[in-house]
Amino acid sequence: MLEKYNARTPKSETLWKKAVTLFPGGVSHNIRDFGMPGCNSYPPYISHGQGAHIWDVDGNEYIDWWMTHYSLLLGHNDPRVKEAIIDQIEAGHHFGTPTESEVKYGEKLKEAVPVLEKMRFTSTGGESTMYAVRLARSFAKRKLVGKSLGGWHGGNDALTYHMSHPYSDDPFYNGVSFDYNNRESFDQMLKKHGKNLAAVIIEPVIGAGGGIPPEKDMLVYMREETESRDILLIFDEIITGFRLRYGTAGDGLFGAKPDLLTLGKAAAGGMPLGVYGGREDVMALAIPGAQGGRWVGGGTFSSHPLSMVAGLAVLKRLRELKDKYQWLNRMGDSFRQRLNEMLQEMRAPLIGTGYGSINFISHLTSVLSEPPKTPGQLGALFDHKKQDLFQGQLMQEGIFGYHGLGALSFVHTEEDIEKTLEGISNAVKNMSQI
Template sequence: MDNLFDIYRQKTPSSESLFKRAREVMPGGISHNVHFFPPYPFFLKRAKGSKIWDVDGNEYVDLWMGHYTHILGHHPDVIVEAVQRQAKEGIHWGIVFEKQVEWAELIQELVPSAEMVRFCCSGTEATMYAVRLARAYTGKKIILKIAGGWHGANADLTVGIKAPYEKEESLGLFPELRQYTKIIFFNDPSKSLEIIEQNKKDLAGIILEPVIGEGGFIPATTEYLKVLRSETDRLGALLIFDEV
């Protein structure tokens, strides 16, 4: 590993000095926790299609794609033109407008199970609302999440993200959090069923990424999803799929 870090440092001197500068003005040198990796993240200069280039000119195939949001690659012409067109009209009106409704209708057409659509500014915000909705709808408190599952900076779900899962993920969280947010194990129906059973009286919902991202890019098995679906139906809890 040391050797790998040495090679990385040799190839990324400009990123190293940018990171030193960044640490002077941003806590930890980043403004999103997942953007840090040791010994320091490389800084991007350019991105196009499937590729990214850092400030030292290293080229990478981007498997991260803006938290997986750039499903058409980095800024394809069709997106650039649409953004430019809209920028002339305004991009943050802070008041509702027709295109929002059109977009929600289009999403509904493409994803028929999306009976209602709520637009959010981040994945963190979306999972915060989803958890709140589950608690409001059921009148119950407990949320089960996957060990290793990442749902953003949402305090409600800042439990069991990195092994060892019993360890606190961050300072500044309520100690009561673990009473209401507990972990189950991905693709392990029997262990998950045990934990669901233990929490069934106060279960508001189960949240998971159907393809777990930070936890290792692993798809859920159909059997596992069916178990979670039928258990949440049986207990009147919500099953929440989080895909950013």
């Protein structure tokens, strides 16, 4: 099936054969096999990137939609970010102490995201959501947390459950879920568990769970319903923060203010970062020794200077590009519209979902004329096996993505869009021969 891809990637094949002897599933992050083993193949090993393109160790070029787990709004190897990192390396790359860059970066984040009355930095998004939930539990003096079906908030024990259909895995502890955009499902969760819920955590636009934006006023509704029950609302903006606008999406685009929020990915342009923060009274429980507080905060690499200076350089550039977000989001929206028109014409059982620069494609078990509105609906129709085969076809077409595609950046071009649509069309035609 992937004859062309396999023939041109011998070095990747050799590396993969070694990797499977070292790492469970061959990888250090589950989805970095990019579904290729499902095509009896292996992922390409990437050696370098520039702008919106990456190259594998065999010299093959890809249009990158993956963009480092959707982190790179400025593209690979942005000169400003690179210079900031090199300057810091010259000075010493980590001291395990407070640094000036940490304070400066905190100030810039607070300017852009007023919800962050107080914040803390970690090295990963998963740590940040873990600490946000821990703080919420301490503050509310309740144990239960609610999340959406399909919601991915990192690999911590608090939130790693109900990620893929049929959502039947048991939470490690004290977790319940609901179907985002489905008010009945949300109401039922509140009715059953409201008194015990410390927090509800939600991505304003569901990422890994299907690229699903909120229905009108869904987040406002969730805000009102949680507030009236003293349940903390946490927005996980690790994908959406600084991606859809200069700042956060929950308040800035969808009109709802959370108690706590988390950031990562785009906020430091590909360097390891997590941020959690929000209401001063809740964050006060993070002060060591605070009455009623729990131990939150730690991490040898928290507020790593390389991430702080990269973050500062990224925010400076994104501030300059503030007015271009509209252009970027329009490019994503019009791409998705053309994509779905093309898939409809081809009567293909695939659907493009997303919002602005976030664009996913899901292979379904039947042809749909409209994108599913909730992660539960999408999950029930999702064809895991065919999705892997489709991913493999895209890779063969020189399009690098996951969850079907990924996210655009300020350096993607109309040519990248045209080539992607052509590649998808070829991939769909090849799929029909399987």
